[in-house]
Amino acid sequence: xxxxxxxxxxxxxxxxxxxxxxxxxxxxxxxxxxxxxxxxxxxxxxxxxxxxxxxxxxxxxxxxxxxxxxxxxxxxxxxxxxxxxxxxxxxxxxxxxxxxxxxxxxxxxxxxxxxxxxxxxxxxxxxxxxxxxxxxxxxxxxxxxxxxxxxxxxxxxxxxxxxxxxxxxxxxxxxxxxxxxxxxxxxxxxxxxxxxxxxxxxxxxxxxxxxxxxxxxxxxxxxxxxxxxx
Amino acid sequence: xxxxxxxxxxxxxxxxxxxxxxxxxxxxxxxxxxxxxxxxxxxxxxxxxxxxxxxxxxxxxxxxxxxxxxxxxxxxxxxxxxxxxxxxxxxxxxxxxxxxxxx
Amino acid sequence: xxxxxxxxxxxxxxxxxxxxxxxxxxxxxxxxxxxxxxxxxxxxxxxxxxxxxxxxxxxxxxxxxxxxxxxxxxxxxxxxxxxxxxxxxxxxxxxxxxxxxxxxxxxxxxxxxxxxxxxxxxxxxxxxxxxxxxxxxxxxxxxxxxxxxxxxxxxxxxxxxxxxxxxxxxxxxxxxxxxxxxxxxxxxxxxxxxxxxxxxxxxxxxxxxxxxxxxxxxxxxxxxxxxxxxxxxxxxxxxxxxxxxxxxxxxxxxxxxxxxxxxxxxxxxxxxxxxxxxxxxxxxxxxxxxxxxxxxxxxxxxxxxxxxxxxxxxxxxxxxxxxxxxxxxxxxxxxxxxxxxxxxxxxxxxxxxxxxxxxxxxxxxxxxxxxxxxxxxxxxxxxxxxxxxxxxxxxxxxxxxxxxxxxxxxxxxxxxxxxxxx
Numbered sequence: 001x002x003x004x005x006x007x008x009x010x011x012x013x014x015x016x017x018x019x020x021x022x023x024x025x026x027x028x029x030x031x032x033x034x035x036x037x038x039x040x041x042x043x044x045x046x047x048x049x050x051x052x053x054x055x056x057x058x059x060x061x062x063x064x065x066x067x068x069x070x071x072x073x074x075x076x077x078x079x080x081x082x083x084x085x086x087x088x089x090x091x092x093x094x095x096x097x098x099x100x101x102x103x104x105x106x107x108x109x110x111x112x113x114x115x116x117x118x119x120x121x122x123x124x125x126x127x128x129x130x131x132x133x134x135x136x137x138x139x140x141x142x143x144x145x146x147x148x149x150x151x152x153x154x155x156x157x158x159x160x161x162x163x164x165x166x167x168x169x170x171x172x173x174x175x176x177x178x179x180x181x182x183x184x185x186x187x188x189x190x191x192x193x194x195x196x197x198x199x200x201x202x203x204x205x206x207x208x209x210x211x212x213x214x215x216x217x218x219x220x221x222x223x224x225x226x227x228x229x230x
Numbered sequence: 231x232x233x234x235x236x237x238x239x240x241x242x243x244x245x246x247x248x249x250x251x252x253x254x255x256x257x258x259x260x261x262x263x264x265x266x267x268x269x270x271x272x273x274x275x276x277x278x279x280x281x282x283x284x285x286x287x288x289x290x291x292x293x294x295x296x297x298x299x300x301x302x303x304x305x306x307x308x309x310x311x312x313x314x315x316x317x318x319x320x321x322x323x324x325x326x327x328x329x330x331x332x333x
Numbered sequence: 334x335x336x337x338x339x340x341x342x343x344x345x346x347x348x349x350x351x352x353x354x355x356x357x358x359x360x361x362x363x364x365x366x367x368x369x370x371x372x373x374x375x376x377x378x379x380x381x382x383x384x385x386x387x388x389x390x391x392x393x394x395x396x397x398x399x400x401x402x403x404x405x406x407x408x409x410x411x412x413x414x415x416x417x418x419x420x421x422x423x424x425x426x427x428x429x430x431x432x433x434x435x436x437x438x439x440x441x442x443x444x445x446x447x448x449x450x451x452x453x454x455x456x457x458x459x460x461x462x463x464x465x466x467x468x469x470x471x472x473x474x475x476x477x478x479x480x481x482x483x484x485x486x487x488x489x490x491x492x493x494x495x496x497x498x499x500x501x502x503x504x505x506x507x508x509x510x511x512x513x514x515x516x517x518x519x520x521x522x523x524x525x526x527x528x529x530x531x532x533x534x535x536x537x538x539x540x541x542x543x544x545x546x547x548x549x550x551x552x553x554x555x556x557x558x559x560x561x562x563x564x565x566x567x568x569x570x571x572x573x574x575x576x577x578x579x580x581x582x583x584x585x586x587x588x589x590x591x592x593x594x595x596x597x598x599x600x601x602x603x604x605x606x607x608x609x610x611x612x613x614x615x616x617x618x619x620x621x622x623x624x625x626x627x628x629x630x631x632x633x634x635x636x637x638x639x640x641x642x643x644x645x646x647x648x649x650x651x652x653x654x655x656x657x658x659x660x661x662x663x664x665x666x667x668x669x670x671x672x673x674x675x676x677x678x679x680x681x682x683x684x685x686x687x688x689x690x691x692x693x694x695x696x697x698x699x700x701x702x703x704x705x706x707x708x709x710x711x712x713x714x715x716x717x718x719x720x721x722x723x724x725x726x727x728x729x730x731x732x733x734x735x736x737x738x739x740x741x742x743x744x745x746x747x748x749x750x751x752x753x754x755x
Binding site for chain 2: 003004007011014015018019021022027030031034037038041044045048049050052053056057060061064065066068069071072073075076085086090091094095097098099101102105106109110114117118164167168171172176193196200203204207208210211212214215
Binding site for chain 1: 362365366369439441442445449472473474477478480481482484485487488491492495496503507510514517534
């Protein structure tokens with residue numbers, strides 16, 4: 001009931017914000033609606049029990065990327081409130097194609113029986129989490145409500161509460177306690193995400209250098225003329 | 231109101247994706263195109279996290295979504311640098327004006 | 334707030350109380366919804382009280398401190414000899430003012446931007462623990478979340494400056510954006526140091542690890558956390574745009590910076606957001622480095638052992654003793670945060686404002702390398718100790734042992750819970 005109410009609120013905000021981004025011509029207003037949309041996506045992540053991801057969405061997307069985009073708007077605006085209008089014909093065609101695409105997506109989502117398909121996946125990690133983690137999960141939880149003192153000690157329960165920080169961190173270190181324990185270590189270790197994590201780290205460094213190189217202040221032709229006049 | 235399930239989240243993801251694609255296709259402002267890309271990536275992210283919650287994939291979906299968020303930030307930084315260069319060369323951010331290579 | 338009254342979430346508490354009073358089954362849908370809404374409104378009301386009440390005090394304090402530093406009295410007329418009601422009087426004056434939107438402004442964004450800044454600042458209070466267990470949203474990644482939420486305030490400010498249609502506002506917003514985005518980096522790295530020592534992003538855990546004497550506080554954990562506290566406090570001061578880093582609203586250069594065009598209510602909630610953020614960063618500093626809700630002299634442990642868990646039985650799960658202990662913790666934490674805010678005010682009226690290039694140089698050339706160095710050193714410190722003395726700390730029990738030996742402070746016994754869990 002509560003979850004539904006929250007879901008519908010944030011789903012409407014997300015979709016409404018996204019539509020407003022498309023419909024608006026003014027770039028700064030687009031940025032504003034983008035903030036609304038992305039912020040609501042973060043709220044949806046919280047509803048999906050992905051706390052860390054929601055926080056990352058807020059920090060990186062809303063607080064970082066959108067700020068960067070607004071910077072871009074300011075640095076590239078030739079006048080106040082620049083609007084580069086889309087021609088109406090393009091808008092109509094784009095909207096029509098978009099609607100058709102949406103219909104295709106919606107019909108295909110509706111026609112698939114997700115329950116049956118996910119049944120074919122490898123069984124969900126239901127093995128007990130390590131004893132330490134259980135104790136920690138319970139010690140960290142200052143107040144355990146009556147429901148969770150029962151048998152909710154397995155990994156699924158930890159995930160249910162959105163406490164995925166430690167598991168995400170471990171999986172980035174190449175450890176998958178959920179998978180490895182279940183298979184008893186005999187079938188080899190389930191791969192974590194150590195290599196992708198390292199690649200992304202190096203990638204970020206490359207991007208940092210590359211962006212700084214691309215955006216460095218170049219002398220314009222005008223200023224060179226001025227130098228030569230001197 | 232029915233129970234919120236996987237389908238509801240996938241619908242939200244689909245709307246975000248379509249809005250992003252239309253935004254990329256119709257906007258002539260370079261920054262607007264970038265915003266479209268962000269919307270597309272977010273639509274994908276909603277799907278990843280929804281699958282991670284409602285199917286037995288466990289954490290994999292969240293991990294991938296986290297990678298997407300981080301790489302999207304990197305993409306935005308580089309794209310913005312490119313947009314600034316474009317502006318320096320053309321004195322506008324209208325992507326339709328970048329047509330020198332058409333011959 | 335988790336455990337505001339009892340060792341349960343407030344939602345559970347309300348649900349149980351209602352069901353015991355009215356004989357409605359405790360799992361009925363309407364009852365759960367009512368309990369959820371009641372709990373949500375209680376939390377929001379309490380936090381709003383804090384969010385609105387503290388700035389009123391801080392603005393008065395700012396005027397008084399400024400007055401004393403400049404060898405004058407500050408406000409003396411409204412509300413007795415100390416001018417207690419000065420802020421209220423100011424507030425009433427501000428609300429009466431006309432709500433102007435300049436002709437050049439982008440009206441929608443101009444109207445919405447102050448709310449964006451205020452919401453971001455208010456949302457940070459959601460994950461801020463006021464005392465042991467008194468936290469509206471007990472997220473496991475609370476520390477990460479609060480950094481994220483506080484970083485959103487800059488968006489409201491940029492949009493406000495840009496949509497004003499005034500060059501002063503635009504200059505102010507550009508400076509502000511550059512400054513806040515840059516200072517977030519050293520701030521996050523400095524905040525990471527105690528988080529890494531605690532091995533948790535949960536404020537509750539971090540607070541509990543610093544229980545006992547003040548030598549258990551993270552600021553005294555090793556020499557690098559000691560330096561990291563000052564580094565954090567400097568960057569926090571800059572990130573809430575206080576002097577000497579208040580370039581965005583440099584009165585002598587930019588009229589008033591990003592809020593040049595604002596008036597009345599919208600202008601005043603910008604100030605509300607600023608002063609609340611000052612409290613938020615100070616409270617985070619107090620929790621991460623200065624022992625949180627522990628007073629460090631042992632008074633709270635005495636209170637804890639005397640009262641915690643006593644006085645139960647009025648309502649299920651309610652413990653008067655725990656409540657008293659928590660109130661004491663809240664007073665301690667708010668006092669620490671207020672002292673840090675006082676330091677911020679003191680610095681503002683003592684140091685001259687930096688130039689914008691000096692502000693950026695300070696951040697990018699000094700604070701970022703310093704914080705990176707401190708982080709690395711704090712990582713290597715326990716390793717060095719282990720190598721040399723084969724123990725991770727110089728004196729006393731190691732951090733992990735301490736955290737485990739410290740009883741959780743709820744009235745439900747921790748060992749009992751663990752037994753049930755197994």
